[in-house]
Amino acid sequence: MTDFPLRDRIAVGAAVVVPLLIAGVLVPFRGSLSSTSMALIFVVAVVAIAANGSRVAGAVSALSAAAWFDFFLTPPYESFSISRAEDVSTAILLMLVGLAVSQLAARARRLQVVVVTDAAQLRRIHETTEVAQAAPSAEAVVDHVKQELIELLELRACRFEYGTLLGHPPRLEQDGSVTAGRRRWNVDEHGWPPEEIELRAIGNGRYQGRFMLRPSPDARPSLQARLVAVTLADQAGAALDTAGRGTPER
Template identity: 60%
Template sequence: MRMSLRNRIALAAALLAPLVVALALVPFRTHMTSANLALILVVVVVAVATLGSRAGGVAAALSAAAWFDFFLTRPFQRFTISHGDDITTTFLLLAVGVAVSQLAAHARTLKLVTVTDAAHLARIHETASLVQAGGSPYAVVDQVGHQLTEILGLRGSRFEHGTLLGRHPRLEQDGSVTVGRAHWDLDKDGWPGEEIELRAQVGGRYLGRFMLEPEPGTVPPPLQTRLVAVSLADHVGAALDTTGPVLDR
């Protein structure tokens, strides 16, 4: 799985930022207590954790503890510590840095989930309102097609009307993907390497399907997002059932 640009930047910052800050603190190491020097490095760890992943925060905490030992405790420029208090401070720096970085990363994740949930709810509400208003099935199909492309990170999608559905990998109602009759492990294997069928249905009747075209090499979205996609497709089924079939254009 490829690391995102954001996480690559965060990992580089995790390795380099504590080193740069520790070097900047060298002129002050004889005038400041070890605890104060360590607190400054904890701030660096938190900054890195808010930028990247949990792994980046842990890497920053390890880097901060190592450079604190090397530059800011006696004997200087050696990975040894001669004073017991400095040993304690180093371990506390590492422990606090890891703990705080995890909290920062978790807070960022919760914020992302909240924002994502709100956006998904808005899409579902927008589509449901269009269906309830008796909107053209063309408009509903087009709107959902654009939404599916956006939320699933697709190259594109198209809608095929009718009940004669061929054999393609299928995005099921529970958000899983099947190939033939076998379950496909999205987390391990990514998207199947071909178009994926998402059926538009109502009351157990199939009225058409979206053919989803994943972008090669992309990571499938989480289950929550896939379930939103299923719900959007079902709104298309409701629109077709209420207003009649979508004719070929």
């Protein structure tokens, strides 16, 4: 599904409204505050929205901030034109800095998901690393990861396919999202897609095979769990690559 999670939809709404509200609050002070000072206030708002939303929310908030800064806070007021060169520079920098910082904030949010992984999920990663180091074969690592994925993602079953890719099943991506065809599927709201889902095992940039996940009907694994699943699959991929089983990724 293409729907954003509720949190991200709220953040996009805030990205449109909050810069407008900030501009309204600053209007009485536009004669006493410098353009740079007012622009910094907008940047703080952009960072806050991006950190609690998505890249889309951060980008929208940066563009909204630049637009309302221009409209309300630079002469001629209440017009999308700017008469002073320094205000032009400030507006452009506000948009560029806002866009850049929002991307960093959104990335930090995703990284935080991995950092706060609970003890049970950290144990899965650690145990799989130990298995990969001690297992007599790469296939033993694959079997171990299959069992871990069944428990972690609440699957009915999981199998591993070697060789070339066939068909276009839904896919669990490297960033933990799920795509079905060309669309993003919202696992948080709708659960897994009804058919088998592909999770590719990549080792050293080479496609090694894929885990085919058969989901339980009511399972809604968190983004955190899905990211751990990707990590486990890549550990299996690394073991297969070391064993020389892989082919270039397609």
